[in-house]
Amino acid sequence: ETGVTQTPRHLVMGMTNKKSLKCEQHLGHNAMYWYKQSAKKPLELMFVYSLEERVENNSVPSRFSPECPNSSHLFLHLHTLQPEDSALYLCASSQDASGTYEQYFGPGTRLTVT
Amino acid sequence: AQSVAQPEDQVNVAEGNPLTVKCTYSVSGNPYLFWYVQYPNRGLQFLLKYITGDNLVKGSYGFEAEFNKSQTSFHLKKPSALVSDSALYFCAVRDRGSTLGRLYFGRGTQLTVWP
Numbered sequence: 001e002t003g004v005t006q007t008p009r010h011l012v013m014g015m016t017n018k019k020s021l022k023c024e025q026h027l028g029h030n031a032m033y034w035y036k037q038s039a040k041k042p043l044e045l046m047f048v049y050s051l052e053e054r055v056e057n058n059s060v061p062s063r064f065s066p067e068c069p070n071s072s073h074l075f076l077h078l079h080t081l082q083p084e085d086s087a088l089y090l091c092a093s094s095q096d097a098s099g100t101y102e103q104y105f106g107p108g109t110r111l112t113v114t
Numbered sequence: 115a116q117s118v119a120q121p122e123d124q125v126n127v128a129e130g131n132p133l134t135v136k137c138t139y140s141v142s143g144n145p146y147l148f149w150y151v152q153y154p155n156r157g158l159q160f161l162l163k164y165i166t167g168d169n170l171v172k173g174s175y176g177f178e179a180e181f182n183k184s185q186t187s188f189h190l191k192k193p194s195a196l197v198s199d200s201a202l203y204f205c206a207v208r209d210r211g212s213t214l215g216r217l218y219f220g221r222g223t224q225l226t227v228w229p
Contacts, residue, residue, distance in 0.1 A: 002157065002159065004157070006157075040221065041221065042118075042218075042219045042220060042221050042222075043158075043204070043219040045216050045217070048216065056216060058216075090157050090158070092157075092158075099146055099208040099216065099217060100146060100165060102148060102160040102163055103158075103160070103217070104160065105150075105157030105158040105159070106157050107155070107156055107157045108156075108157050
């Protein structure tokens with residue numbers, strides 16, 4: 001256990017559905033991240049939150065909408081997704097967003113868009 | 115521009131033999147360097163990092179990595195491989211001078227250790 005949990009672990013959704021991914025960290029960290037992991041591609045950073053404020057949006061389509069209500073919780077709201085959005089979505093946290101500290105990853109949500 | 119290259123998609127070694135997983139990087143300034151490991155159906159786990167100081171960094175599970183500034187490399191090594199080391203390994207870099215803390219990850223190297 002890394003101290004970062006994600007739910008659900010698996011999600012299948014149609015292109016017209018709306019769903020949310022949840023991440024929770026129990027490490028007292030101040031920065032949280034969403035990544036997309038697709039086969040044979042480097043991890044793609046999607047969003048960075050520092051002290052509940054979004055500090056980076058890495059050109060992610062608006063059909064992905066993050067929310068960080070407090071420093072322990074991070075959500076990724078999904079709507080009208082495309083099949084190419086199928087991937088493993090990883091949440092991570094770190095002590096701060098400076099890049100000095102290692103990131104702790106959750107187990108991921110395996111998303112399939114049909 | 116910042117980038118990381120892991121030139122080998124796959125590395126195969128016999129149990130008990132030394133292993134090396136290669137990583138080279140490109141940053142405009144001095145780097146922070148990290149290695150992570152990912153087991154099947156799991157998220158990434160931190161192994162070790164180089165921030166400053168001794169070029170040889172020791173990490174979890176007997177792994178170590180050597181920072182070589184002239185060759186812009188940060189290869190991961192272990193003197194004696196175990197079957198349980200079989201996993202996907204990622205190298206990551208961040209430019210120390212960057213105002214944003216984002217890491218750039220390589221594509222990953224699949225390590226298989228044969229019994």
